[in-house]
Amino acid sequence: MTLQKKRSLVGLAFTSPWIIGFIFLFFIPLIKTVFYSFSSIDMGNYGFDLNWVGFKNYRVTFLEDPNNLRMIISSIGNVIVSVIVIVVFSMFLAIILNQNFFGRSAARVVFALPIIIASGVIIVLLKENVLQQNMGSTETATTIFQSNGVLDFLKEMGLTDKLVYFFEGLVNDIFDVVWRSGIQIILFLSALQSIPASSYEAAKIEGATAWESFWFVTFPMVSPFLLVNIIYTIIDTFTNSTNTVMQKIFSLVSGIEYEQAAAFSLVYFILVLMVVGLVYIIMNKQLEK
Amino acid sequence: MERTVKSTLAGKNNRPKGYYYGKTANVLFSVFRASLLIGLAYIVLYPILFMLSTALRGSQDYYDPTVIWLPIHFSLQSFKMAIELLNYWKTMGYTAVISIGASLIQALVCATVGYGLARYNFKGKKLIITAVILTIIVPAQTIIIPLYEQYRFFDFFGISRLLELIFGSNFTVNLTNTIWVYYLPALLGNGLRSGLFILVFMQTFRGFPQSIEEAAFIDGCGNLRCYFSIIIPNAINAFVTVFLFSFVWHWNDYYYSGMLMSGNSTLSLALRTLSTTASGVFSNQADPVANAVCVQAGCLLVILPLLVVFFFGQKAFVESVERTGMVE
Numbered sequence: 001m002t003l004q005k006k007r008s009l010v011g012l013a014f015t016s017p018w019i020i021g022f023i024f025l026f027f028i029p030l031i032k033t034v035f036y037s038f039s040s041i042d043m044g045n046y047g048f049d050l051n052w053v054g055f056k057n058y059r060v061t062f063l064e065d066p067n068n069l070r071m072i073i074s075s076i077g078n079v080i081v082s083v084i085v086i087v088v089f090s091m092f093l094a095i096i097l098n099q100n101f102f103g104r105s106a107a108r109v110v111f112a113l114p115i116i117i118a119s120g121v122i123i124v125l126l127k128e129n130v131l132q133q134n135m136g137s138t139e140t141a142t143t144i145f146q147s148n149g150v151l152d153f154l155k156e157m158g159l160t161d162k163l164v165y166f167f168e169g170l171v172n173d174i175f176d177v178v179w180r181s182g183i184q185i186i187l188f189l190s191a192l193q194s195i196p197a198s199s200y201e202a203a204k205i206e207g208a209t210a211w212e213s214f215w216f217v218t219f220p221m222v223s224p225f226l227l228v229n230i231i232y233t234i235i236d237t238f239t240n241s242t243n244t245v246m247q248k249i250f251s252l253v254s255g256i257e258y259e260q261a262a263a264f265s266l267v268y269f270i271l272v273l274m275v276v277g278l279v280y281i282i283m284n285k286q287l288e289k
Numbered sequence: 290m291e292r293t294v295k296s297t298l299a300g301k302n303n304r305p306k307g308y309y310y311g312k313t314a315n316v317l318f319s320v321f322r323a324s325l326l327i328g329l330a331y332i333v334l335y336p337i338l339f340m341l342s343t344a345l346r347g348s349q350d351y352y353d354p355t356v357i358w359l360p361i362h363f364s365l366q367s368f369k370m371a372i373e374l375l376n377y378w379k380t381m382g383y384t385a386v387i388s389i390g391a392s393l394i395q396a397l398v399c400a401t402v403g404y405g406l407a408r409y410n411f412k413g414k415k416l417i418i419t420a421v422i423l424t425i426i427v428p429a430q431t432i433i434i435p436l437y438e439q440y441r442f443f444d445f446f447g448i449s450r451l452l453e454l455i456f457g458s459n460f461t462v463n464l465t466n467t468i469w470v471y472y473l474p475a476l477l478g479n480g481l482r483s484g485l486f487i488l489v490f491m492q493t494f495r496g497f498p499q500s501i502e503e504a505a506f507i508d509g510c511g512n513l514r515c516y517f518s519i520i521i522p523n524a525i526n527a528f529v530t531v532f533l534f535s536f537v538w539h540w541n542d543y544y545y546s547g548m549l550m551s552g553n554s555t556l557s558l559a560l561r562t563l564s565t566t567a568s569g570v571f572s573n574q575a576d577p578v579a580n581a582v583c584v585q586a587g588c589l590l591v592i593l594p595l596l597v598v599f600f601f602g603q604k605a606f607v608e609s610v611e612r613t614g615m616v617e
Contacts, residue, residue: 004410007409007410007411008409008410008412009411010405010512011405011408011409011410011411011414012405012409012411013405014401014402014404014406014409014516015402017398017401017402017476017478018398018402018417018477018478018479018483019417020477021474021476021477021479022420022424022478022479024439024446024477025439025473025474025479026424026427028439029432029434029435029439030427030431030432030435032432032434032435032438033431033432033434033435036434036435048438093329096322096325096326099322101319101322101323105607107326107330108607109603109607110333110334111329111330111333112599112603112606112607113333113334113599115534115537115606116537116541116595116596116598116599116606117336117592119537119538119541119542120540120541120543120557120591120592121541121543121557121560121561121591122336122560122588122591122592123336124561125560125561125564125584125588126336126339126340126588129343129581129584129585145332174332175335178329178332178333179332179333186606186607186609186610189610190608235426235428238428239428239429239430246428246430249430250430250544253433253434253548258434261430265428265430266431268428268430268431269427269428272426272428273426276426
């Protein structure tokens with residue numbers, strides 16, 4: 001056996017647990033989901049009994065209940081907006097946290113806190129609780145922090161109603177934005193720290209303003225992380241359990257409507273994959289330029 | 290820095306035209322930055338402050354409109370209630386067994402797979418890396434139903450079916466509601482966000498100089514021994530980071546446990562239903578506020594171990610990306 005062959009066998013041995021796991025815990029279930037979505041399911045003695053029904057589940061899920069399709073489309077729209085907001089916000093905050101000021105390390109710890117809490121059930125409960133209390137006292141609230149002053153101020157400025165509502169949505173969602181930017185901030189922060197100080201000095205000597213040195217030094221250096229962050233945020237937002245589509249799938253499974261849940265989640269997954277792929281292709285082309 | 294240079298160069302009396310403007314702008318910017326950060330930090334800390342403030346309230350304060358943040362009558366009543374209703378110590382022990390065990394296994398297995406992908410060349414490696422990325426992108430919801438079936442009627446990857454053909458009886462095992470729901474995928478490198486961890490380790494090992502291993506090989510070190518006694522000790526930072534993240538995600542997970550575990554076996558599940566449990570207890574008093582207070586105390590109890598871990602491992606979290614060598 002040549003050395004090369006031996007090494008490739010050793011490499012396969014190192015990856016073998018993953019290959020077994022991938023086949024049995026990912027690939028076969030994925031194929032099964034495709035089958036389920038075309039079948040009706042009965043609980044058998046060991047395993048499910050499938051009966052082929054063609055496109056019936058898709059018809060029931062998407063044509064007979066118009067809400068479902070609308071839900072998926074609006075979820076994609078929401079994801080696009082919130083990804084842009086989260087990425088811009090986390091980059092902005094990372095740049096600020098990268099500056100020198102008193103209490104910088106404490107600030108970094110505070111903004112890393114969402115990483116350990118945000119993925120849990122606590123935020124769901126907290127929202128329910130705070131909103132319940134708000135509803136009892138004042139007018140109905142849909143988000144934890146709300147600002148009516150900003151709305152009036154923007155209207156005074158003479159912005160169109162649509163823009164005002166857009167900004168209102170952003171401002172009112174500040175809680176969600178901050179709480180879902182933990183990992184993104186850390187990623188950007190370490191990207192910023194990897195930029196050598198000499199690049200900024202060179203830019204300064206050449207007479208670049210702060211604005212120019214951001215666009216011509218910081219931004220290009222951070223952009224590989226931008227791609228990572230955007231894709232991470234897209235996946236995180238799509239698969240977030242507070243997402244309406246996710247909750248719908250959850251409730252379908254709890255109601256033992258496996259076939260519909262399979263059809264629903266499959267369509268959703270293909271759309272997610274398309275969005276991720278599209279973003280990846282566009283961003284990669286931009287980065288290569 | 291550059292300000293001092295400028296002032297020494299130009300002297301105090303003939304400072305450049307924009308000097309005072311620049312100085313004012315700097316001060317204004319500091320004020321702006323401080324207020325922005327304090328405001329955002331308030332948003333981050335708000336849930337914890339809210340939980341503390343609510344959970345520490347005595348029953349006299351429930352309907353007192355003057356109590357907004359600081360309770361007048363402190364009481365640990367709600368914590369006692371929540372500990373009892375959550376069956377806290379037992380549930381926490383079980384959750385800890387799941388989280389610590391699964392994340393240790395996960396870190397080790399993901400490192401092994403990542404090492405294999407980073408250092409060895411073999412046919413289909415690119416395909417495997419693509420598949421790893423695919424496991425990150427596909428939401429758990431897509432495959433959760435067949436996974437449920439897999440665990441409910443676990444057949445040891447086909448061996449039971451084979452035995453059934455020979456002996457004629459059913460050998461499948463029900464794995465749902467056992468720790469194996471977490472341990473098995475961790476062992477096979479397909480646990481909670483394993484794909485991400487494999488990529489992290491792959492990137493870490495790629496950053497290692499090849500010469501360390503070459504020296505070890507020349508000294509007569511085998512592949513396995515080289516991995517365990519040279520590679521792993523050098524990647525300890527990446528290990529700590531992956532372990533901590535994995536621990537936190539296992540601890541918080543309530544999607545998998547909601548599907549594959551039953552009842553209130555993990556803390557997240559117990560917390561999710563705490564409101565219902567509590568309202569059963571409080572129903573004779575019909576007091577929604579008492580219920581909410583109890584839930585907030587429960588929330589604090591559930592994240593308390595996480596906060597402790599975060600407090601001791603904050604450096605690992607904040608510097609996680611640098612520590613794993615993701616930055617080239």
